[in-house]
Amino acid sequence: MGKEESPQVVTRRTTRSSSSSTPNSKNLETTKSCNPQPMTINDLVFGDEHISFDDLISSLPGRRSQIHELVRLLGPLNSPTIPLFIYGGTSTGKTSVVLQIFRYLNRPFVYTSCRTCYNPRVLFESILNQLSLHRKDVGNGYSSAKRCERPSDFVNLLREALLTVVNNLKGHLENSSSKKSIGRISGKMVYLIIDNLELVREWDKSANLLPFLFKLYAILMLPEVGLVYISNTSPDTYYSDTGYIEPIPVYFPDYTEEDLRQIFLRNQANQKLYSSFLEVVLRPFCRTTRRVDELSAAFSPLFKKYCEPLSDLGISPSEEMKRRLFSHLQPHIMPSLNEVFKISSRPSSEGESNKEKANRQGCTQRLRGCPAIDEIDFHMSTSAKYLLISAFLASRNPATLDASLFDSTGGSDNRKRKRNSSVKSMEHKEAAEQELLMKGPGTFPLERLLAIFQCITSVEEYTLEEEEPGTNSLGVESGDSGLMSDVLLQVSSLCNANFISKGGSCPLDGSTRYRSTASEDMALKVARSLKFPLSKYLYRR
Amino acid sequence: MGRENLAGEALILLRSRLCNPKFVFSPFSDSADSNYSKLKFILSSSVTEACNNSVLLLGPRGCGKNAVLELVIEDLLKEYPDMISVIKLNGLLHSDDNCAVKEIARQLCVEHQLLFSKMVSFDDNTQFMIGMLRECGLAHKTVMFVLDEFDLFAQGKQRLLYCLLDAMQSVTSQAVVIGVSCRLDADQLLEKRVRSRFSHRKLLFLPPSKEDLQRLIKHILVLPTDSSLPHDYVVEFNAKLLNILAKERFKQIIDTLSNSDSTCSNLLRFLFSAVCHMDLKSGFLLIENFKAALSSIQRQPKLEGLKDCSILELYMLVCMWRLEVREQDSYNFNSVMKEYRSIHDSFQTSDYYARNVCLRAFEHLLERELISFMDHRGHNQSTEFRPAKLLISYHELYQGLKSYRSCPAILQKLIDRER
Numbered sequence: 001m002g003k004e005e006s007p008q009v010v011t012r013r014t015t016r017s018s019s020s021s022t023p024n025s026k027n028l029e030t031t032k033s034c035n036p037q038p039m040t041i042n043d044l045v046f047g048d049e050h051i052s053f054d055d056l057i058s059s060l061p062g063r064r065s066q067i068h069e070l071v072r073l074l075g076p077l078n079s080p081t082i083p084l085f086i087y088g089g090t091s092t093g094k095t096s097v098v099l100q101i102f103r104y105l106n107r108p109f110v111y112t113s114c115r116t117c118y119n120p121r122v123l124f125e126s127i128l129n130q131l132s133l134h135r136k137d138v139g140n141g142y143s144s145a146k147r148c149e150r151p152s153d154f155v156n157l158l159r160e161a162l163l164t165v166v167n168n169l170k171g172h173l174e175n176s177s178s179k180k181s182i183g184r185i186s187g188k189m190v191y192l193i194i195d196n197l198e199l200v201r202e203w204d205k206s207a208n209l210l211p212f213l214f215k216l217y218a219i220l221m222l223p224e225v226g227l228v229y230i231s232n233t234s235p236d237t238y239y240s241d242t243g244y245i246e247p248i249p250v251y252f253p254d255y256t257e258e259d260l261r262q263i264f265l266r267n268q269a270n271q272k273l274y275s276s277f278l279e280v281v282l283r284p285f286c287r288t289t290r291r292v293d294e295l296s297a298a299f300s301p302l303f304k305k306y307c308e309p310l311s312d313l314g315i316s317p318s319e320e321m322k323r324r325l326f327s328h329l330q331p332h333i334m335p336s337l338n339e340v341f342k343i344s345s346r347p348s349s350e351g352e353s354n355k356e357k358a359n360r361q362g363c364t365q366r367l368r369g370c371p372a373i374d375e376i377d378f379h380m381s382t383s384a385k386y387l388l389i390s391a392f393l394a395s396r397n398p399a400t401l402d403a404s405l406f407d408s409t410g411g412s413d414n415r416k417r418k419r420n421s422s423v424k425s426m427e428h429k430e431a432a433e434q435e436l437l438m439k440g441p442g443t444f445p446l447e448r449l450l451a452i453f454q455c456i457t458s459v460e461e462y463t464l465e466e467e468e469p470g471t472n473s474l475g476v477e478s479g480d481s482g483l484m485s486d487v488l489l490q491v492s493s494l495c496n497a498n499f500i501s502k503g504g505s506c507p508l509d510g511s512t513r514y515r516s517t518a519s520e521d522m523a524l525k526v527a528r529s530l531k532f533p534l535s536k537y538l539y540r541r
Numbered sequence: 542m543g544r545e546n547l548a549g550e551a552l553i554l555l556r557s558r559l560c561n562p563k564f565v566f567s568p569f570s571d572s573a574d575s576n577y578s579k580l581k582f583i584l585s586s587s588v589t590e591a592c593n594n595s596v597l598l599l600g601p602r603g604c605g606k607n608a609v610l611e612l613v614i615e616d617l618l619k620e621y622p623d624m625i626s627v628i629k630l631n632g633l634l635h636s637d638d639n640c641a642v643k644e645i646a647r648q649l650c651v652e653h654q655l656l657f658s659k660m661v662s663f664d665d666n667t668q669f670m671i672g673m674l675r676e677c678g679l680a681h682k683t684v685m686f687v688l689d690e691f692d693l694f695a696q697g698k699q700r701l702l703y704c705l706l707d708a709m710q711s712v713t714s715q716a717v718v719i720g721v722s723c724r725l726d727a728d729q730l731l732e733k734r735v736r737s738r739f740s741h742r743k744l745l746f747l748p749p750s751k752e753d754l755q756r757l758i759k760h761i762l763v764l765p766t767d768s769s770l771p772h773d774y775v776v777e778f779n780a781k782l783l784n785i786l787a788k789e790r791f792k793q794i795i796d797t798l799s800n801s802d803s804t805c806s807n808l809l810r811f812l813f814s815a816v817c818h819m820d821l822k823s824g825f826l827l828i829e830n831f832k833a834a835l836s837s838i839q840r841q842p843k844l845e846g847l848k849d850c851s852i853l854e855l856y857m858l859v860c861m862w863r864l865e866v867r868e869q870d871s872y873n874f875n876s877v878m879k880e881y882r883s884i885h886d887s888f889q890t891s892d893y894y895a896r897n898v899c900l901r902a903f904e905h906l907l908e909r910e911l912i913s914f915m916d917h918r919g920h921n922q923s924t925e926f927r928p929a930k931l932l933i934s935y936h937e938l939y940q941g942l943k944s945y946r947s948c949p950a951i952l953q954k955l956i957d958r959e960r
Binding site for chain 1: 549552553556557559560561602603607631633634635636637640644647690692693723724806807809810813814817818837838840842843845846848849851852853871872873875876892894895897898900901902905908909910922923925926928
């Protein structure tokens with residue numbers, strides 16, 4: 001499955017110069033980088049080898065009608081086109097289809113993604129660089145061909161660059177028709193493809209930039225330019241107050257179950273075995289998600305499980321065999337349905353989790369929701385664990401209760417007080433629960449975190465070392481200094497790992513406020529590993 | 542020449558017509574009371590009488606303001622060669638005064654073969670512009686300033702507009718300012734000192750009437766008999782086309798199209814799509830092509846998004862809708878999860894998944910923009926706690942569930958019950 005996925009992912013994330021290096025043309029890429037020849041106009045088309053229309057259709061299962069529609073809209077050679085707007089959910093093959101169609105058509109194009117080009121200047125310069133066949137390298141200090149920040153400069157430069165390219169193409173056409181040269185480039189149209197347009201909405205000044213991008217065709221007034229926008233979200237999410245000339249919408253729906261079956265069957269060594277596997281798993285999994293990337297991440301460990309009883313992976317399973325395999329797999333389906341992110345054994349999961357990370361944003365958020373089995377499955381230093389617990393306590397407990405929870409008399413008394421307070425708030429329980437659901441963990445200043453940290457570490461240390469409750473906590477002051485030494489460093493590393501999130505500053509005193517994002521399960525697990533009585537300190541409403 | 546080649550050639554011809562606004566709007570130039578004639582009269586009189594003038598072209602997007610202006614300017618440039626220089630600005634690009642003046646200076650330099658320097662200051666550029674205006678006035682040359690997206694120039698201090706219109710108060714200069722805007726109240730946006738210098742000539746561009754639409758379609762789609770295409774093919778093509786245009790079903794299609802948006806640009810997109818659907822084997826346009834084009838142009842993105850949802854995502858949507866019906870003032874993922882659990886408890890559904898799987902489904906919905914967060918604050922809050930809201934109406938959700946292929950009966954029941 002990984003094999004099938006990787007080219008798609010690559011084309012989606014990178015600009016064309018690297019996306020053209022499909023696995024089989026890797027050596028080409030290396031030769032390219034060691035002797036940089038000046039780029040020619042031929043570099044504006046995709047890759048090297050040509051593909052036929054049948055290849056195009058069969059390489060992108062489930063996208064037949066979209067391919068037909070796009071090819072029709074792009075039209076025959078040298079026909080002008082109205083801007084196109086391609087939209088559809090994540091991992092529905094928008095970018096791959098468009099790039100492969102241009103590979104099939106052999107028409108020159110410029111691909112930019114608003115994900116890699118993260119602000120207007122980078123976007124503009126990337127388009128201009130590609131058009132003027134400029135490559136960033138050591139010689140020019142990795143600088144762009146033109147410095148261009150404002151849309152007004154961009155339009156002038158773009159028009160200039162486009163005219164040069166179009167003239168070159170015309171000259172190229174004449175040459176190739178007279179001399180029969182082997183230039184594969186066809187037509188005198190240039191297409192600009194702008195991917196991930198939905199991200200522009202988050203940029204500064206997007207209120208002006210988006211109408212500008214949509215109006216680019218009308219502003220340029222060059223019939224030799226075709227514009228293709230690719231977006232995750234539908235056109236109605238772009239409406240602005242004074243509107244814009246709308247492009248022609250082309251919709252990419254999510255894959256159906258049948259499409260998914262075809263996609264997963266590609267590049268499988270044993271088609272029969274895999275299809276019997278898919279029969280079992282595809283339907284239940286489709287009820288939760290229909291995204292190829294997520295499904296493939298879930299399927300690959302399951303398929304390994306499925307194959308476990310088999311000695312020979314090349315056989316085509318009989319009915320009885322299928323039943324046996326199914327009963328072997330069945331207990332694993334339900335747990336796997338209920339997890340989104342699995343870290344199984346260290347070495348094999350490494351690549352998978354990396355891929356996962358590349359595929360999704362916000363997976364760090366999901367990390368803390370993961371139901372690890374019994375104990376935490378990653379290494380953490382003891383002081384970091386204490387810090388995590390104190391952050392959790394600081395977020396959950398009201399600040400006013402700190403004094404009573406952590407005073408020197410120790411844990412036993414705390415419990416009584418806690419119970420008292422919980423009895424008191426019994427009538428408010430419902431409302432408070434609702435509030436907790438709505439507001440989430442509270443924020444706290446750094447000082448409070450450190451104070452709680454000091455309290456719990458000091459209590460712990462003497463219960464461990466002296467086993468005698470009731471002594472004065474002043475005695476252990478010297479003992480915890482070792483733990484405190486690099487505590488601030490630990491705080492920042494916990495922040496980076498997203499266990500603690502750094503919030504905005506408090507409007508009153510201006511200090512930064514923190515918030516613990518660890519779930520209760522997580523905190524309990526950490527506490528258990530330290531043998532720390534967390535529930536004793538937790539304020540229950 | 543094969544039929545396919547012929548059809549291909551015809552297709553290219555039609556496509557280039559559709560992409561050329563000047564061609565599309567040329568039939569409106571004949572009649573005397575058209576905007577074309579009025580604008581031409583205003584502009585040519587200020588050229589011949591050597592006076593200053595200003596005019597606003599207003600109207601919704603896609604009604605041909607710019608195209609008509611282009612046509613007029615092209616004609617005038619032919620009629621009065623060497624007497625007009627055109628400076629074009631766009632509010633989307635040059636709403637910043639500094640930038641606008643620089644662009645004016647650049648275009649003036651290009652026009653008069655002068656050397657333009659990027660490093661010149663704003664004041665110098667303004668001086669240069671006023672000087673050039675005077676020089677042009679003395680040489681009896683009209684400078685036309687075309688300000689597209691005029692409303693965007695009215696943001697801020699309107700220094701540029703004041704500067705231009707003020708320069709036009711003197712007898713020596715000879716300039717026309719043409720503003721183009723889709724805001725009908727564009728002149729109300731002007732400051733008093735600018736408005737008083739403005740001539741208040743306004744031309745209103747409206748979407749074409751039904752008859753005009755028919756005329757326009759014929760104008761665009763009928764192939765010319767004097768082209769490189771063989772005569773008998775053109776005749777057959779046109780006969781079939783006119784046959785289609787006369788059909789009642791075609792008129793219905795045009796009606797549905799113009800009911801939602803009757804501007805020219807919408808029509809052009811529709812025709813473009815229809816032409817692209819043309820079957821190259823037969824080489825003629827069919828009524829099916831127009832029908833297909835209509836459905837590909839008029840899309841319902843929210844319903845499409847609903848169709849793409851997985852069953853679990855539908856559950857999330859129904860839960861959110863139930864919370865909204867109960868008029869909870871705000872809710873977030875946690876309350877949705879609570880609702881989801883209570884549905885499961887009372888109906889024992891087979892689709893009950895762990896919290897993190899639901900959270901993923903929730904995030905998918907956010908990505909599809911079927912739901913969104915209530916506010917843009919609280920970026921440091923995690924997803925579960927930020928208040929959310931539905932972006933689809935009850936009607937859309939109902940429709941979506943009904944047309945969903947294998948929608949669980951329980952969801953239908955839930956949404957029917959709490960109507």
